[in-house]
Structures are given as C-alpha cells and as structure tokens.
Amino acid sequence: MRDQICEVVSAAIMSGSLAHDRPLPSCRELAIQFGVSRNTVFAAYNRLVDLEFLVSHNRSGYFVNPHMADLQMLENDRNGFDRDPIPCPVSFPSNNLMPIVNPLDWSAYPYPFIYNQIDPDLFPVDSWRECTRQALGRKKMPVWTSDSVESDSSQLVQQLRQRLLNTRGIYADEDEILITLGSQNALFILGTIFARLGKPIALEDPGFFGARNAFRFVGSELIGVPIDSAGIIPSKIPEQCQLVFTTPSHQFPTMITMSLSRREELLEAAAAKDFLIIEDDYEAEMNYVAKASPSMRSMDSTGRVIYVGSLSKTVSPGIRLGFIVAHRDIIREARVARGVMMRHPPTIVQEIVALFFQLGHYDAHLRNIERRYQERWHAMDSAMTKHLGILERTQSEGGTSFWLTGPEGFDASELAVRLRSKGVLIDRGQDYYLNGDNSRSFRLGFAYVPISKLEDGIKIIAEEVRAVL
Amino acid sequence: MRDQICEVVSAAIMSGSLAHDRPLPSCRELAIQFGVSRNTVFAAYNRLVDLEFLVSHNRSGYFVNPHMADLQMLENDRNGFDRDPIPCPVSFPSNNLMPIVNPLDWSAYPYPFIYNQIDPDLFPVDSWRECTRQALGRKKMPVWTSDSVESDSSQLVQQLRQRLLNTRGIYADEDEILITLGSQNALFILGTIFARLGKPIALEDPGFFGARNAFRFVGSELIGVPIDSAGIIPSKIPEQCQLVFTTPSHQFPTMITMSLSRREELLEAAAAKDFLIIEDDYEAEMNYVAKASPSMRSMDSTGRVIYVGSLSKTVSPGIRLGFIVAHRDIIREARVARGVMMRHPPTIVQEIVALFFQLGHYDAHLRNIERRYQERWHAMDSAMTKHLGILERTQSEGGTSFWLTGPEGFDASELAVRLRSKGVLIDRGQDYYLNGDNSRSFRLGFAYVPISKLEDGIKIIAEEVRAVL
Numbered sequence: 001m002r003d004q005i006c007e008v009v010s011a012a013i014m015s016g017s018l019a020h021d022r023p024l025p026s027c028r029e030l031a032i033q034f035g036v037s038r039n040t041v042f043a044a045y046n047r048l049v050d051l052e053f054l055v056s057h058n059r060s061g062y063f064v065n066p067h068m069a070d071l072q073m074l075e076n077d078r079n080g081f082d083r084d085p086i087p088c089p090v091s092f093p094s095n096n097l098m099p100i101v102n103p104l105d106w107s108a109y110p111y112p113f114i115y116n117q118i119d120p121d122l123f124p125v126d127s128w129r130e131c132t133r134q135a136l137g138r139k140k141m142p143v144w145t146s147d148s149v150e151s152d153s154s155q156l157v158q159q160l161r162q163r164l165l166n167t168r169g170i171y172a173d174e175d176e177i178l179i180t181l182g183s184q185n186a187l188f189i190l191g192t193i194f195a196r197l198g199k200p201i202a203l204e205d206p207g208f209f210g211a212r213n214a215f216r217f218v219g220s221e222l223i224g225v226p227i228d229s230a231g232i233i234p235s236k237i238p239e240q241c242q243l244v245f246t247t248p249s250h251q252f253p254t255m256i257t258m259s260l261s262r263r264e265e266l267l268e269a270a271a272a273k274d275f276l277i278i279e280d281d282y283e284a285e286m287n288y289v290a291k292a293s294p295s296m297r298s299m300d301s302t303g304r305v306i307y308v309g310s311l312s313k314t315v316s317p318g319i320r321l322g323f324i325v326a327h328r329d330i331i332r333e334a335r336v337a338r339g340v341m342m343r344h345p346p347t348i349v350q351e352i353v354a355l356f357f358q359l360g361h362y363d364a365h366l367r368n369i370e371r372r373y374q375e376r377w378h379a380m381d382s383a384m385t386k387h388l389g390i391l392e393r394t395q396s397e398g399g400t401s402f403w404l405t406g407p408e409g410f411d412a413s414e415l416a417v418r419l420r421s422k423g424v425l426i427d428r429g430q431d432y433y434l435n436g437d438n439s440r441s442f443r444l445g446f447a448y449v450p451i452s453k454l455e456d457g458i459k460i461i462a463e464e465v466r467a468v469l
Numbered sequence: 470m471r472d473q474i475c476e477v478v479s480a481a482i483m484s485g486s487l488a489h490d491r492p493l494p495s496c497r498e499l500a501i502q503f504g505v506s507r508n509t510v511f512a513a514y515n516r517l518v519d520l521e522f523l524v525s526h527n528r529s530g531y532f533v534n535p536h537m538a539d540l541q542m543l544e545n546d547r548n549g550f551d552r553d554p555i556p557c558p559v560s561f562p563s564n565n566l567m568p569i570v571n572p573l574d575w576s577a578y579p580y581p582f583i584y585n586q587i588d589p590d591l592f593p594v595d596s597w598r599e600c601t602r603q604a605l606g607r608k609k610m611p612v613w614t615s616d617s618v619e620s621d622s623s624q625l626v627q628q629l630r631q632r633l634l635n636t637r638g639i640y641a642d643e644d645e646i647l648i649t650l651g652s653q654n655a656l657f658i659l660g661t662i663f664a665r666l667g668k669p670i671a672l673e674d675p676g677f678f679g680a681r682n683a684f685r686f687v688g689s690e691l692i693g694v695p696i697d698s699a700g701i702i703p704s705k706i707p708e709q710c711q712l713v714f715t716t717p718s719h720q721f722p723t724m725i726t727m728s729l730s731r732r733e734e735l736l737e738a739a740a741a742k743d744f745l746i747i748e749d750d751y752e753a754e755m756n757y758v759a760k761a762s763p764s765m766r767s768m769d770s771t772g773r774v775i776y777v778g779s780l781s782k783t784v785s786p787g788i789r790l791g792f793i794v795a796h797r798d799i800i801r802e803a804r805v806a807r808g809v810m811m812r813h814p815p816t817i818v819q820e821i822v823a824l825f826f827q828l829g830h831y832d833a834h835l836r837n838i839e840r841r842y843q844e845r846w847h848a849m850d851s852a853m854t855k856h857l858g859i860l861e862r863t864q865s866e867g868g869t870s871f872w873l874t875g876p877e878g879f880d881a882s883e884l885a886v887r888l889r890s891k892g893v894l895i896d897r898g899q900d901y902y903l904n905g906d907n908s909r910s911f912r913l914g915f916a917y918v919p920i921s922k923l924e925d926g927i928k929i930i931a932e933e934v935r936a937v938l
Contacts, residue, residue, distance in 0.1 A: 003603075003828055006828060006829060007827055007828065007829075010828075010829040010832070011631065014631065014632060014635070014832075048829065050833075051829045051830070051832070051833040052832075052833050052836055053829055053832070053833075067836065086770070086771065086772040086796065087772070088772060088796045088797075088798035088799065089743070089745060089771060089772050089773050089796070090666070090711070090745055090798075090799070091798075092662055092665060092666070092802050093665050093666070095665070095802070095805055095806075097805060097809065125605065128605065129602075129605050132601055132605065133598070134472075136594065136597065136598050136601065162480065162483065163483055166483070180811075181650065181811040181812075181814075181815075182811060182812060184809070184810075184811055184812050185810060185811040185812075188809060188810045188811065192686070193561055196561060196562050196564070197559070197561070197562070213809045214809055214810075217661070217806070217809045242559070274558070276558060276559055301555070302555065302558060303555040303556070303557060303558050304558050318815060318816035318817055319815060319817065320811070320812065320813070320814070320815045320816075327555065327557045327558070328554075328557075329557035329559075329560075330557065330559065333561050333564070336564055336566060337564075337686070339682075340566065340653070340657060340682045340683055340686045341653075341654060341657045341683075341810065342650040342651060342653060342654040342657065342789070342811070343650075343651060343653050343654075343789065344789070345650075345789070345815075346650075346787060346788060346789045346814075346815060346818050347787035347789075348787055348788065348818070349815050349817070349818060358476055359472055359475060359476060359479075360475060360476075360479040360517065360520045360522055361520065363479070363483070363520070363521075363522070364519075364520035364521050364522070367521055367536065
C-alpha cells in the first residue's frame with residue numbers, strides 16, 4: 001500500500017495538481033481517504049521526502065519540494081491540443097514481409113495450438129529471483145551498469161561453452177561466440193553481413209518465416225529448397241547461393257529430423273558449391289523418442305557451418321537471449337553489425353542468465369520442461385492416432401508441434417477460420433511457404449495448451465476436418 | 470559458500486569427472502576439503518538433489534543422478550581437437566564504419582576524459598533491487614516471460630509519457646511511441662526504414678558517429694552539414710535530403726545548444742525542402758546555466774520531427790533502453806523493422822524500468838546525477854579557465870563534456886598520444902568529422918573522472934598542450 005500511495009502522490013506532484021504553498025493533507029486525512037492506517041501514509045510521506053518529492057516542515061506538515069516546479073509538465077494547456085490526425089509527411093515502399101496474423105488475445109482461447117510459447121507456470125521464478133539478487137550484488141555493479149560494445153558477459157560465454165555447446169558436441173573459443181538478442185536477432189545480424197555479398201540465400205521450403213523475413217528485409221534474394229523425409233534436399237540447392245538456412249534438429253515447421261547421411265551430403269555440397277550453412281538448432285533439446293542428433297557444427301571441419309542457438313525455449317522468451325557460433329572472422333563482422341544495431345544485449349540480463357546456468361538452474365529447468373513436453377507430445381500422439389487418422393501426419397521424434405496434411409482439395413485456411421469460432425487456434429501451413437502456395441497443411445503447437453485439454457482440442461479439430469472434407 | 474560448492478560440484482558432474490557408481494565424498498570429507506561447516510556441505514548437497522543433479526540413497530550417501538549421463542559432454546576427446554586456425558571460407562567487403570579505438574582497460578586510467586559513462590557509484594542499487602523484486606512478483610510472471618512483437622510494456626510507455634515526455638513538452642499517444650534497445654538501436658531502426666527511400670541523409674559535422682555508422686551501415690549516402698554557434702545551419706542542407714539528423718539540446722560533440730530561432734528556421738526548412746528531422750535529445754536533462762530548451766518535437770505541428778530519447782544516461786547504459794516518438798505511420802514501420810531485427814527489448818527490463826519510474830526513483834536519481842554533474846561541470850569550467858586559456862573553448866551550458874580547439878597547426882591526435890602515456894585519455898576531434906579532416910579539436914568528457922582529480926587532469930593536459938604547440 002505504501003508504494004501505491006507514493007505513486008498516487010508523486011503522479012499528482014508531477015502533473016502539477018498539488019499546490020506548492022499549502023501543506024499536503026495530513027496523514028490522518030489521507031489515511032481515511034485511502035482506507036489505510038496512518039502509519040502507512042506516514043511511511044509513504046517519508047519515502048517521498050527521501051526521494052525529494054516532498055519536504056517536511058516541522059509542525060506545519062509536508063510540502064511539495066520547490067525544486068519539483070521545474071520538472072512539472074511544461075504544457076498544461078495540452079488538453080486543448082489539436083488531436084486531428086496529421087497526414088504522415090513520408091510514405092514508405094512495401095517491406096515485402098509476410099506477417100502472421102493471430103488474435104492478440106490468443107492466450108485467452110481455450111485451445112491455442114499456435115506459437116511455441118512456454119507455459120509460464122513452468123518458469124522457476126524462485127531460482128530466477130535468486131540469480132537476480134546475486135547479479136545485483138554491489139560488487140557486481142560496475143559490470144552490469146557499464147556499456148561495452150566489444151565484449152559479451154564472459155561468465156555467460158563460459159557457461160554457454162560448458163553447459164550448452166558441450167552437449168551439442170561443439171567446441172568454440174571465446175572469439176567464436178557472439179551473444180545476441182534472441183535467435184531472431186542472430187539471423188538478422190547474419191542477414192546484414194551476408195547481404196553485402198549480394199548473392200541469393202537458400203531456405204527450406206516450408207520453413208521458418210523469421211529467417212525469411214530477416215534475409216528479405218535486408219534485401220537478399222531468397223530461393224526455396226524443398227524437403228523430403230530426411231530433410232533439405234542438397235541437390236536442389238542452386239549453384240549461385242552463398243548461404244543455406246536449415247533447421248536440422250527439428251525442421252521448422254515439419255519437425256523432421258535431418259538424417260545423418262543427409263547432413264553429410266549437405267556438408268559435402270557446401271564445399272563443392274562453395275556455400276555456407278546457417279544451422280538454427282531449433283528445439284534441439286526436445287527429443288522424446290531417440291537421443292539428440294549431433295549438431296552439424298560438430299561435424300564440420302571447414303568453418304562452413306554457422307550455428308545459431310536460443311534460450312527463448314529453454315529459459316524464457318521474454319529474456320531474449322541467443323547466440324551465434326561461427327568462424328572468428330564471421331563473428332568479428334557480426335560483432336561490428338551488432339554494435340551498429342544496438343551495441344549489445346543488456347548486461348544485467350546476461351549476468352542473471354549466466355548465474356542461472358552457473359547455479360545449475362538451467363539444467364534442472366530443462367529436465368523439467370523436457371519431461372512435461374514429452375508427456376504432452378505422447379498425449380498428442382495418441383489423441384491424433386485415435387481421432388485424426390484421416391490426415392497425413394509427418395513423422396517426427398521431438399519438438400513442440402506437429403505438421404498435418406489433408407488430401408487433395410483440403411483447405412487448411414478454411415479449417416482455421418472454422419476452428420477459431422470453436423475456440424481452437426491453429427497455424428495454417430501456407431504461411432510457412434515462400435510463395436504461400438500450399439493450402440493443404442497446418443501446424444499444431446502444443447506448448448501452451450494444458451495437457452488435460454489436448455484430447456478435447458484434437459476432437460474438435462477432427463470434427464471440423466470432417467466438415468471441411 | 471553453499472552456492473560456490475553447488476557450482477563446483479555441478480560443474481564436475483557436467484564435465485563427467487564424477488563416477489556414477491560410487492557415492493560422492495561425505496559431507497564431513499568435503500567440509501574439510503573446502504574449509505566450511507558440514508552443514509554448509511549438507512545444504513549444498515540437498516540443493517543439488519532439488520536441482521536433480523544428485524540423488525540421495527539412505528545410508529549409502531549422495532550419488533550423481535543417472536539422468537545426468539545423457540547431458541554430459543559428448544566429446545571428452547576434444548582435447549586432441551585440431552586447433553590450427555581454419556581460413557575463413559568467406560570474406561566480407563569493407564563495412565565503411567569508422568570505429569573509435571580506445572584502450573579496453575580505459576576505466577583503469579587515472580584520468581579517463583572519454584566516453585560519457587556514468588559513475589557506477591551513483592547508481593541507486595537499492596531502489597533498483599526493490600523494482601526488480603516487485604517486477605518478479607508471481608502475479609506479473611506471464612507478462613515478462615511472454616513474447617510479443619507487437620506491444621511494448623504499456624506500463625513503461627505510460628511512465629515515459631507521464632514523467633519524461635511531459636517534461637519535454639511532448640504529447641504522444643501510445644501508438645506514436647516505440648521502445649528500443651537504447652538510442653543506437655532507435656537510430657538503426659530509423660536508418661533501415663529510411664534507407665528504403667534511397668535518398669541521402671544529412672548530419673551535423675562534426676557529429677555523432679553512432680548515427681553516422683547506423684545510416685552508413687544500411688547503405689544511405691551521408692552529407693555533412695556545418696554548424697555555427699547557434700547549431701546546424703539550415704541553408705547548408707542540400708535540397709535532395711530526405712532526413713536530417715540533429716542533436717539540438719546539446720550538439721554532439723560540441724555541446725552547443727541550438728537557439729530557438731535556429732530551431733524555427735530548421736522547421737521551416739524542413740517544410741520548404743520536404744525533409745524530416747531526427748531530433749536526438751542528447752543529454753537534454755543536463756543543464757547547469759539555464760533551463761532546458763523546448764524540444765523540437767514540441768514545436769512541430771507537421772509530423773516532421775522524429776524524437777529519439779535514451780535512458781542510458783539517466784538510468785544506466787547497461788540497461789539499454791531508448792525510445793522513438795514519431796508520427797504513427799513511421800512508428801508502425803519502425804515496429805515492423807524492430808520485429809524483424811530482434812522482436813522486442815527484453816520484457817523484464819521494460820517492467821523493472823517502468824517500476825523505477827512509477828515509484829519515483831527515476832526523478833530522484835535524475836536530480837542526484839544532475840547535481841553531481843553540475844558540480845563537475847563547474848569544477849571543469851574553473852580549472853580550464855585557470856589552466857587551459859591557451860585553447861579556444863566552445864561555449865556551452867550543459868552536458869557531460871567540453872569541446873576544445875587549438876590554433877592553426879595544433880595536432881590533437883599527437884596530444885592524445887602524449888597524454889595517454891601520462892595516464893590521461895581524451896577523444897581526438899577528427900573522429901567526429903565525416904571526413905576526419907579536422908585535427909585541431911578534441912573532446913573532454915568528465916562523467917567518469919572523480920571530481921577531486923579533475924583539476925590535476927586539466928593541469929597535465931595544459932602541460933602537454935604547451936609541449937605540442
């Protein structure tokens with residue numbers, strides 16, 4: 001309550017609505033007004049004195065600090081401000097991006113089979129608080145309040161090497177790692193430096209729209225490469241490409257795991273056709289049937305694989321931390337690009353996450369979410385086998401979603417519209433295609449739907465599928 | 470101590486160096502080894518059981534959790550890994566940026582008159598901790614762990630409007646504000662959307678290299694516009710420019726405050742020549758002689774002024790938060806660009822800073838740093854009047870630096886080299902010029918040098934100036 005009172009009073013001061021020449025209401029008066037004890041108001045007033053909003057004059061009470069006058073709204077007559085919309089003096093050419101439009105209140109739907117948002121209830125708040133408290137120790141202050149373009153948190157880099165890259169079989173020196181603001185930022189940074197080479201970029205089709213948008217936004221020409229049940233097809237990559245974007249662990253959005261021989265083929269093609277590979281290690285941790293496949297970066301001895309990882313799935317999407325592992329020359333360019341773009345990810349977040357690793361919370365949290373996702377994945381698997389046999393399901397062994405395809409003439413967009421009115425949200429497949437030319441597939445993400453509701457959701461989908469067919 | 474033990478033991482587990490078939494050392498053994506009490510080791514072991522690193526078998530002691538085997542290093546034979554440097558399979562064309570090279574250990578120098586880093590001791594750690602604690606409340610969890618491209622923290626936007634934009638005379642609706650990862654990020658975002666228009670961008674010369682780099686990196690042609698004692702000279706802005714970058718509150722790096730009539734002239738020129746203005750409100754809060762001048766955004770009724778602000782100076786540079794205020798059509802484009810670039814600034818940081826404003830800490834902290842900087846500014850002023858009369862000093866009334874110019878033939882770069890060996894760091898002026906063609910000026914930032922050492926530093930500079938002349 002004290003803080004709420006502070007807030008109300010300080011806002012009143014800032015807006016200039018309190019007189020400077022008269023004392024504020026007494027603690028007794030305000031206590032009655034707010035329905036709190038006099039002590040609470042007293043504490044609030046004293047706090048505002050500490051914060052220099054108020055001054056206390058013995059006997060006559062609390063007054064607005066005269067210095068506050070300077071800070072108050074310059075223009076109280078803004079109420080009469082002309083709010084007629086001014087036409088924008090500039091108009092921008094189209095950005096060519098394909099936004100995916102979902103309802104803003106998606107999480108309020110009973111069956112939101114979209115996105116891959118982690119269930120916020122799974123987040124270990126107490127551990128996170130502990131790390132925050134430690135990161136905010138006075139001793140550490142200069143570290144996290146300072147600004148450095150050049151260097152990332154060495155604690156975090158160390159933890160990534162030890163606890164994350166190691167498990168993916170990747171050895172990297174410090175100068176082969178760059179911390180980014182999530183994997184989207186990693187892809188954008190790479191996009192900007194490769195755009196300067198002026199050659200096309202190949203992407204899996206269907207594929208990750210985040211990558212597509214990042215590369216397209218900086219002006220690169222995009223070429224879609226089809227996939228089969230073993231992953232991207234190397235022979236379909238055109239000669240002139242400089243870069244191939246792929247998600248070997250779980251192909252986005254189909255969740256296909258690229259086979260070992262296909263990975264070898266792709267590496268051979270990279271050497272033969274002289275292209276580099278961005279390996280986005282999408283949901284590498286989520287494997288429910290077999291062990292994780294080795295990363296392509298760990299198989300490469302030529303420096304052609306650029307590895308992109310994210311902590312959005314395994315820690316929290318609101319944290320926004322990711323990283324790039326690549327040849328040091330590429331990291332050097334990427335660091336310059338990051339500097340121009342934003343200097344660096346917030347130091348305090350880097351420090352907290354480093355502690356989150358260091359104290360073992362990351363590993364514990366990861367095992368916890370793996371277990372939960374595994375349960376959900378199997379629940380989805382049985383529910384779909386039971387109710388959705390009518391559709392073709394792409395075989396997968398992990399991840400937090402499934403990819404389904406209807407027969408000739410099936411329209412997943414129509415299905416999506418019908419389902420929405422039943423409280424079910426799905427991602428229509430065409431948004432994942434470079435040319436939006438496939439309407440038979442759709443994607444079901446199960447990260448956010450409670451396990452108890454999965455089967456009910458699948459049943460509703462099955463009913464509507466039958467209605468559409 | 471408990472946490473340190475947890476860390477050592479968990480690292481040992483992750484690296485695979487603990488046997489799985491034998492119990493760990495007893496609490497007693499480890500207590501002797503670490504020189505701590507048995508209770509501390511007991512607490513650490515129990516914590517590692519909670520975190521699922523260990524399992525406890527009654528009577529026989531603590532064992533490594535068998536599940537850990539999967540997570541351990543895949544490749545312990547990496548020690549033999551070939552660390553011969555691989556040549557990079559790609560080479561990038563020059564990025565045309567002009568980096569400013571300062572020693573990495575600059576803050577260890579006795580007189581670092583460079584950058585504008587705030588003194589970390591001024592940061593209100595306790596207030597910040599309080600905000601963090603509140604932001605991490607369980608109730609707020611879904612807010613800050615979730616991921617949203619579209620919306621910024623509405624709490625933060627509200628606080629910026631009420632407490633910051635108000636004091637600059639700016640009224641803005643929610644859809645006229647975009648939160649960015651610091652002002653550098655704001656400039657880069659604006660750079661990317663204006664680059665699509667393909668017209669040149671005009672900048673003050675000398676000027677802010679961060680803006681120069683951002684616009685150049687995305688491919689825009691840059692045109693330098695000279696300044697005089699009233700600020701940028703509107704008549705020198707070429708017709709074909711689409712955008713003019715300016716720092717009216719305190720011109721970077723000269724600290725000249727743009728006169729009111731000059732601001733009006735610039736606004737008229739914008740309408741006449743059809744360009745937009747980016748107003749980077751650099752160090753707007755730091756005024757020691759007169760009150761803050763009104764922002765250009767508050768004087769504009771045509772939608773031509775894009776306002777860029779930062780919390781790096783007034784809160785902390787490691788926080789990395791800034792914002793853009795502009796016509797809603799421009800904000801819409803900027804939001805799309807931000808989404809492709811990084812989705813959004815970390816939610817948790819936005820929430821903490823919102824509370825920092827809400828509970829009045831921002832205003833209190835700002836008054837505190839203003840007071841400290843004012844003292845330092847006046848100390849610099851007298852020391853330079855006393856010892857550095859030999860140089861021409863650009864008149865200013867605020868900010869955290871001074872701009873000095875020597876007579877014909879004076880070489881500030883030579884001065885910088887000489888001073889460095891005396892423990893004094895300065896910023897040579899030529900780095901602020903678009904073509905690096907002025908060697909007579911240099912910049913002295915006083916934010917980081919302790920007030921007690923300012924005069925000594927100035928004396929050393931004066932000695933070396935005499936030696937150079």
